[in-house]
Amino acid sequence: MNQMTNVKLEQFPYSEAAKKALARKPQLFIDGQWVDSTGGAAIEVIDPSSGKVVSRFVDATNDDVDRAVAAARRAFDDGRWSDLPPIARETMLHKLADLLGAHADELAELEAIDNGKPKGMAAAIDIPGCIGMMHYMAGWATKLGTEASEPMAMPRGTFHTYVRREPIGVAAQIVPWNFPLLMAVLKIAPALAAGCTVILKPAEQTSLTALRLADLIAESGIPAGVVNIITGNGHTAGDRLVRHPDVDKVAFTGSTEIGKLINKTATDSLKRVTLELGGKSPVIVLPDVDPRVAGPGTAQAIFFNSGQVCVAGSRLYAHKSVFDQVLENFVEATNFWQPRASLDPAGHMGPLVSDEQFNRVMGYIEDGKKAGASVAVGGDSPASEGGYYVNPTVLVDVKPDMRVVREEIFGPVVVAQRFDDLDEVARQANDTRFGLAAGIWTKDLSAMHKLAAKLKAGTIWGNCHGVIDPALPFGGYKESGLGREQGREGVEAYTELKSVIIQL
Ligand code: ADP
Numbered sequence: 001m002n003q004m005t006n007v008k009l010e011q012f013p014y015s016e017a018a019k020k021a022l023a024r025k026p027q028l029f030i031d032g033q034w035v036d037s038t039g040g041a042a043i044e045v046i047d048p049s050s051g052k053v054v055s056r057f058v059d060a061t062n063d064d065v066d067r068a069v070a071a072a073r074r075a076f077d078d079g080r081w082s083d084l085p086p087i088a089r090e091t092m093l094h095k096l097a098d099l100l101g102a103h104a105d106e107l108a109e110l111e112a113i114d115n116g117k118p119k120g121m122a123a124a125i126d127i128p129g130c131i132g133m134m135h136y137m138a139g140w141a142t143k144l145g146t147e148a149s150e151p152m153a154m155p156r157g158t159f160h161t162y163v164r165r166e167p168i169g170v171a172a173q174i175v176p177w178n179f180p181l182l183m184a185v186l187k188i189a190p191a192l193a194a195g196c197t198v199i200l201k202p203a204e205q206t207s208l209t210a211l212r213l214a215d216l217i218a219e220s221g222i223p224a225g226v227v228n229i230i231t232g233n234g235h236t237a238g239d240r241l242v243r244h245p246d247v248d249k250v251a252f253t254g255s256t257e258i259g260k261l262i263n264k265t266a267t268d269s270l271k272r273v274t275l276e277l278g279g280k281s282p283v284i285v286l287p288d289v290d291p292r293v294a295g296p297g298t299a300q301a302i303f304f305n306s307g308q309v310c311v312a313g314s315r316l317y318a319h320k321s322v323f324d325q326v327l328e329n330f331v332e333a334t335n336f337w338q339p340r341a342s343l344d345p346a347g348h349m350g351p352l353v354s355d356e357q358f359n360r361v362m363g364y365i366e367d368g369k370k371a372g373a374s375v376a377v378g379g380d381s382p383a384s385e386g387g388y389y390v391n392p393t394v395l396v397d398v399k400p401d402m403r404v405v406r407e408e409i410f411g412p413v414v415v416a417q418r419f420d421d422l423d424e425v426a427r428q429a430n431d432t433r434f435g436l437a438a439g440i441w442t443k444d445l446s447a448m449h450k451l452a453a454k455l456k457a458g459t460i461w462g463n464c465h466g467v468i469d470p471a472l473p474f475g476g477y478k479e480s481g482l483g484r485e486q487g488r489e490g491v492e493a494y495t496e497l498k499s500v501i502i503q504l
Pocket residue numbers: 174175176177201202203204232233234235236237238239240242253254255256258259261262
């Protein structure tokens with residue numbers, strides 16, 4: 001029996017390292033220390049593969065949030081981070097990236113236990129993604145210099161002017177449960193490179209890897225108080241963070257609904273805000289593509305991470321001349337995506353993250369059927385003892401006004417439709433309040449570039465889907481977000497510009 005969490009961990013097929021992480025005392029990481037909460041409430045960690053409770057963590061109180069913000073404020077204001085030589089900051093961030101690499105196997109397992117994603121996928125995608133992001137952003141610490149700029153209205157040599165780029169200050173960063181560690185690293189890396197200090201709040205469904213990240217941050221040499229990690233519910237701890245007067249910037253990834261709420265609250269005090277929100281991304285297959293390539297390719301676009309991806313290709317549009325063959329190959333590809341327990345090495349798709357998410361996705365499927373959609377494959381849950389498994393699902397015979405076509409389902413459900421010409425499919429693809437990403441499958445260069453220009457989305461993929469690179473800006477048009485992460489823009493989003501004008 002584990003004294004701290006009252007969970008019998010012996011019954012689970014976890015490694016010793018994972019059991020140790022699960023058995024840790026529920027605490028918060030504030031000012032470089034592990035501290036107890038001022039309240040007694042805890043949140044349960046549920047393994048979505050079994051539906052069983054495997055650990056507990058703190059539900060932070062208002063006082064806890066205030067302590068974390070105060071620590072970040074002090075750490076910013078006294079310059080212990082932002083005033084360091086940039087190379088010192090860069091070196092510590094590279095060290096943190098290396099530490100993530102040294103713990104890759106444990107982190108992948110914890111992610112699988114917490115989120116339900118296959119451990120193999122976490123090991124192949126999430127953890128290397130974290131390491132790459134951290135190394136990439138580390139480099140910006142030494143490259144975000146002051147810019148020279150000449151005034152236009154003064155005689156030459158009479159004024160000295162320059163533009164300083166300075167860190168914004170204290171950043172509150174709130175992340176979701178679909179890529180828990182990757183989202184956490186994606187948030188802290190640019191903030192730290194820019195010289196900001198941080199309070200990070202992981203999602204209440206998936207906090208395990210963020211807590212391990214705190215251990216690695218302490219080990220990396222990053223000074224106390226620069227990163228504070230607090231766990232807790234969104235409507236309480238998250239909301240307190242967003243409202244806090246000592247927070248200068250809020251960065252959020254999550255649902256459009258909560259993003260809008262956060263934007264309203266944060267902009268009331270003119271905090272800087274970056275939002276990465278939902279999507280309903282179209283994937284367009286043109287007639288020249290081999291359906292044996294397009295079928296599995298577009299299936300991966302939706303079923304990777306059980307469809308719990310903001311850029312999931314959830315609306316498939318195939319040209320009417322190839323629709324039937326693409327659909328046939330797509331349906332065949334669902335064999336590869338049969339859901340299995342996250343620690344089953346044969347699995348490519350796991351369960352959904354939670355009971356709530358399971359009910360939501362099954363509700364959408366039922367709603368689609370009631371509205372007249374037909375199920376080409378899936379539409380149900382496999383027989384299992386516990387766990388939140390949904391079979392890969394393809395809905396056809398859908399109409400543009402159905403909820404399954406318009407709303408983000410965030411599960412392994414795609415709606416497949418036919419189209420006739422490029423203008424028509426561009427109009428259909430853009431007929432959404434979202435604008436995060438879109439996919440185009442064709443070898444016809446002219447059609448590819450024409451469509452890429454017409455589609456209103458922050459990322460366009462050609463003959464692939466979901467490829468993310470730290471050097472390329474990522475973000476949404478329309479209700480999919482505000483601002484861009486990654487690339488130069490991603491780190492500049494943690495800075496303010498200051499013009500200095502001196503008469504000589
Ligand atoms: P999902 O709907 O996918 O669960 P959410 O947008 O609800 O995603 O949650 C994403 C993150 O936002 C989580 O860390 C959650 O705790 C946090 N959150 C939820 N509601 C609020 C809120 N009102 N204020 C601040 N953060 C919130």
